[in-house]
Structure formats: structure tokens, C-alpha cells
Amino acid sequence: MTAKTKEIQILETGELLFNKYGVRRVTVEEICQTAGVSKMTFYKYFPNKVDLAKCIIQNLTDDAEQRFNKTMRLAIPFTEKVHLIIEQKxxxxxRIGEEFYGDLTGSVPELLNFLQGIGRQAYKRMLDIFKEAQEKGDIRKEIPMEFILYSLNSILDKINDPQLAGIFKDRKEMIKIMVENFFFGIAEKHTDA
Amino acid sequence: MTAKTKEIQILETGELLFNKYGVRRVTVEEICQTAGVSKMTFYKYFPNKVDLAKCIIQNLTDDAEQRFNKTMRLAIPFTEKVHLIIEQKxxxxxRIGEEFYGDLTGSVPELLNFLQGIGRQAYKRMLDIFKEAQEKGDIRKEIPMEFILYSLNSILDKINDPQLAGIFKDRKEMIKIMVENFFFGIAEKHTDA
DNA sequence: GTATTGTGTACTATATTCGTATATAATTTA
DNA sequence: TAAATTATATACGAATATAGTACACAATAC
Known part of the structure; x- marks a missing residue:
């Protein structure tokens, strides 16, 4: 039927189940049964459940990075680019379900560090882009890069703040508002680049 | 804040979590924490988790029955009534999430019997209504009531058939098609009653 | 053939969950 | 206020579920 390797089957099944129920509520055996794979095969490819989750997140992140880079290389005005980036974000x-994400920060604390690490990488990439944009004149020159740095960190932290989560109807809405506010609050007004 | 009793808080929390994750994946302690209730209080009102699930289903069923009766008492044509009933169904x-329902028939077999019992009660009520409808001329007289009975049973059985589940995109779609087919396949054609 | 890859079962150790006991706090009622 | 009711928090043993491994065997690829 499917010419997929067992490893890919496990990865896809994991993504499906984790998105639906979160990491905590899903067992290794359940993944195996759903993927049509024996437990031994699972442990051949992944040391444990949390590592599978990490792997899935890593894949999703890599995908996201590729699309991000692709968009950044486009020859379009900066503001337009920012719009695309926001939509992509x-x-x-x-692509990471609310339940999956919830477990990352809550019941499976090990994954929080992992995710924060990924966040920091993304943060560095963004910083380079902002520096470049500032040199090009897309971001106001008088804003210290340290402030942008601080603001970005602030956003990354706040994403996990339960108090803030209560203000918005869901996490997606929160991120949308925060990212839009961040970008367009610092963007130099200009109609074209 | 909320003037709700602890028992109602538990019931509402249970409905919420069971609908989202299914009975199997939710623990008693989780219900208690989410409902803001101690475990002792839980066991004061409910003997165990499965019984809570039963209670929730019973309540939903009672609600459904009330609405059903209300609709049946309306002075409107039979076909119109059937349309409303289908929509209500x-x-x-x-109101019972896919995951909740899945656990009822799958991992928590005790609940299957309970649900089938409820199904049988509903079945008796329906039968009376069909008899009445047949006398009134809303259902073709030449159809033996035994066949209607058989068809109804057949539908109730098939709802839990995993093979059939694969044919439709989800359970709701399946029920909609089956109920519509059942009703309008036996309905006497007439423009008004 | 013979590697390779995967399966199925059984098994132990560990972790989770259940349900209860107990002592204490908060609230209601008389 | 005193007594009764209701709820909580913690701890606990028992039952259950899950993790991860060992082993013997089957399917498939080369």
C-alpha cells in the first residue's frame, strides 16, 4: 500500500496523535498500533516518546525555516515581506496543535527547554534580518538593536505566560496580535522599497 | 464567583474533558483540578469516572428527549417534523464529541451496554411515534411495522460498525445520511398534512 | 543463501491512577 | 456561639498501565 518507511509512519502517526491529544495522553504502544508498527521497531528508531516529539517538532521547525528563508529572499518591499512572514508564523x-503545545510547556517540562532552544535559534536569525533591514532603512535607525532584542525576548517569554493566555481567545490570536504589533510598531513608514 | 454547586462543576468539567480527549485519557484527579474540587468531593458525588461519564450521557440524553418531545407535539406536517427531528439528532x-463517543464503544466497554440501553429506549419511543404516524397516514400502510423495527435496529447496530465508519468522512455525516435515508425512504409522498 | 528488517509475545521495573483514611479548614444552620 | 455540614489537603496502599528489553521467529531484500 503505502511505500512509506516505518520511521516515517511513526513520525506521521506521532504528529497526528500528539496534535490531537498532546504528548502526555498518548502512549508508545498506541502510536505503534496506530502506525501499524511493532514496539521493537519504534525503539529501533526512537529512544523514547519524548524524543519522538522532539524529532517531530524539529522537522516542523526545519520546514518552517525553509519557508521562512524562501520568503526572505523574495524581491518585494519589506512591509510586504513582513506580512507574508506573519502569515507563515x-x-x-x-501545525502544532493546542494540546501538543500545551504538553510541551506543561506536563513534559523537558520539551520546554528544547522548544526554547529552537526559539533562540529563530531569534538569532530574526536579529540578523532586522539589522540588515535597519541598514537598508526599513526599520527606524534611532531604535537601538538592544531594544528590538529585548522586545523579541519579551514576546518569546510572554507566549508561555498563562496570565496573558487568558486575555486572548486562543494562542494563535495572541501570537497574531503580538507579532503584528511588534512588526508594525517599529516599521518605518514607506510605500515602496 | 460561580454559584454552581460542586456537583455541577464536576459534571460540566467532565463533559468538557471527555468531549475533548475521551474518557480513557482523562483522570479523576485531572477532572478535580480543572473543576477546582478536591478528590474527596468527587467521590462524594460519583462512585468513579465511568459513572460520571454515564451520568453525563444520561443528562444529555434526557435533554435530547425533552427537545424531541417538544418537537413531536408541534402542530406541523409530518415531513416537516421529521426534518426538525433529523436536525436535532x-x-x-x-454534543458528544468524537473522542468521547470513541471511548464509549472502544476502550471502556462497560459504557457500550449503557449507551445501547439508552438507544433501545429511544427506539421504543420512536416505534410508538411511527405507529401513530402510520395510522394517521404519514407512513405507507403496506410497510410492516416489523420491517421498520428491523431497519431501526439495523441502524443502531451499524452506528458502531467500524467498517461502515470508513465509508463516511465522519460519524455525523454517517448518521445524517442514514437517518435521512431511513425517514425519507419510507415516507408517504404528500405535500401537506 | 544470507543479511536486513520487522513482528509477536512475554517479562520486569517503574510510574500512574484509583479509591480511601485521616486530620483540618471553611461554611451553614440552629 | 455551638453544632452540623461540606469541602480540602495530604498521604497512602492497591490495582493498573506503561516503559523498555529479551528472545524466538517471520518476511523481505539483496
Whole structure:
């Protein structure tokens, strides 16, 4: 039927189940049964459940990075680019279900560090892009890069703040608002680049 | 804040979590924490988790029955009534989430019997209504009531058939098609009653 | 053939969950 | 206020579920 390797079957099944129920509520055996794979095969490819989750997140992140780079290389005005990036960020977040994400920060604390690590990498990439944009004149020159740095960190932290989560109807809405506010609050007004 | 009793808080929390994750994946302690209730209080009102699930289903069923009776007492044509009933049935099904329902028939077999019992009660009520409808001329007289009985049973059985589940995109779609087919396949054609 | 890859079962150790006991706090009622 | 009711928090043993491994065997690829 499917010419997929067992490893890919496990990865796809994991993504499906984790998105639906979160990491905590899903067992290794359940993944195996759903994927049509024996437990031994699972442990051949992944040391444990949390590592599978990490692997899935890593794949999703790599995908997101590729799309991000692709968009950044486009020869379009900066503001337009930012719009595309925001839309992509929202799409990216939709690919990790609310339950999956909830477990990352809550019941499986090990994954929180992992995710924060990934966040920091993304943060560095963004910083380079902002520096470049500032040199090009897309971001106001008088804003210290340290402030942008601080603001970005602030956003990354707040994403996991339960108090803030209560203000918005869901996480996606929160991210949308925050990212839009961040970008367009610092963007130099200009109609074309 | 909420003037709700602890028992109602537990019931509402249970409905919420069971609908989202199914009975199997939710623990008693989780219900208690989410409901803001101690475990002792839980066991004061409910002997165990499965019994809570039963209670929730019973409540939903009672609600559905009330709405059903209300609709049946309306002075409108039979076909119109059937349309309303179908819509209600679909709404009823939407109130029990896919995951909740899945656990009822799968991992928590005790609940299957319970649900089938409820199904049989509903079945008796329906039968009376069909008899009345047949006398009134809303259903073709030449159809033996035994066949209607058989067809109804057949539908109730098939709802839990995993093979059939694969044919439709989801359970709701399946029920909609089956109920519509059942009703309008036996309905006497007439423009008004 | 013979590697390779995968399966199925059984098994132990560990972790989770259940349900209860107990002592204490908060609230209601008389 | 005193007594009764209701809820909580913690701890606990028992039952259950899950993790991860060992082993013997089957299917498939080369």
C-alpha cells in the first residue's frame, strides 16, 4: 500500500496523535498500533516518546525555516515581506496543535527547554534580518538593536505566560496580535522599497 | 464567583474533558483540578469516572428527549417534523464529541451496554411515534411495522460498525445520511398534512 | 543463501491512577 | 456561639498501565 518507511509512519502517526491529544495522553504502544508498527521497531528508531516529539517538532521547525528563508529572499518591499512572514508564523503555529503545545510547556517540562532552544535559534536569525533591514532603512535607525532584542525576548517569554493566555481567545490570536504589533510598531513608514 | 454547586462543576468539567480527549485519557484527579474540587468531593458525588461519564450521557440524553418531545407535539406536517427531528439528532450527536463517543464503544466497554440501553429506549419511543404516524397516514400502510423495527435496529447496530465508519468522512455525516435515508425512504409522498 | 528488517509475545521495573483514611479548614444552620 | 455540614489537603496502599528489553521467529531484500 503505502511505500512509506516505518520511521516515517511513526513520525506521521506521532504528529497526528500528539496534535490531537498532546504528548502526555498518548502512549508508545498506541502510536505503534496506530502506525501499524511493532514496539521493537519504534525503539529501533526512537529512544523514547519524548524524543519522538522532539524529532517531530524539529522537522516542523526545519520546514518552517525553509519557508521562512524562501520568503526572505523574495524581491518585494519589506512591509510586504513582513506580512507574508506573519502569515507563515501563524500557519506554523497551526501545525502544532493546542494540546501538543500545551504538553510541551506543561506536563513534559523537558520539551520546554528544547522548544526554547529552537526559539533562540529563530531569534538569532530574526536579529540578523532586522539589522540588515535597519541598514537598508526599513526599520527606524534611532531604535537601538538592544531594544528590538529585548522586545523579541519579551514576546518569546510572554507566549508561555498563562496570565496573558487568558486575555486572548486562543494562542494563535495572541501570537497574531503580538507579532503584528511588534512588526508594525517599529516599521518605518514607506510605500515602496 | 460561580454559584454552581460542586456537583455541577464536576459534571460540566467532565463533559468538557471527555468531549475533548475521551474518557480513557482523562483522570479523576485531572477532572478535580480543572473543576477546582478536591478528590474527596468527587467521590462524594460519583462512585468513579465511568459513572460520571454515564451520568453525563444520561443528562444529555434526557435533554435530547425533552427537545424531541417538544418537537413531536408541534402542530406541523409530518415531513416537516421529521426534518426538525433529523436536525436535532445531528445536534445531539455533536454534543458528544468524537473522542468521547470513541471511548464509549472502544476502550471502556462497560459504557457500550449503557449507551445501547439508552438507544433501545429511544427506539421504543420512536416505534410508538411511527405507529401513530402510520395510522394517521404519514407512513405507507403496506410497510410492516416489523420491517421498520428491523431497519431501526439495523441502524443502531451499524452506528458502531467500524467498517461502515470508513465509508463516511465522519460519524455525523454517517448518521445524517442514514437517518435521512431511513425517514425519507419510507415516507408517504404528500405535500401537506 | 544470507543479511536486513520487522513482528509477536512475554517479562520486569517503574510510574500512574484509583479509591480511601485521616486530620483540618471553611461554611451553614440552629 | 455551638453544632452540623461540606469541602480540602495530604498521604497512602492497591490495582493498573506503561516503559523498555529479551528472545524466538517471520518476511523481505539483496
Amino acid at each position: 501563524i500557519e506554523d503555529n497551526e | 445531528i445536534e445531539d450527536n455533536e
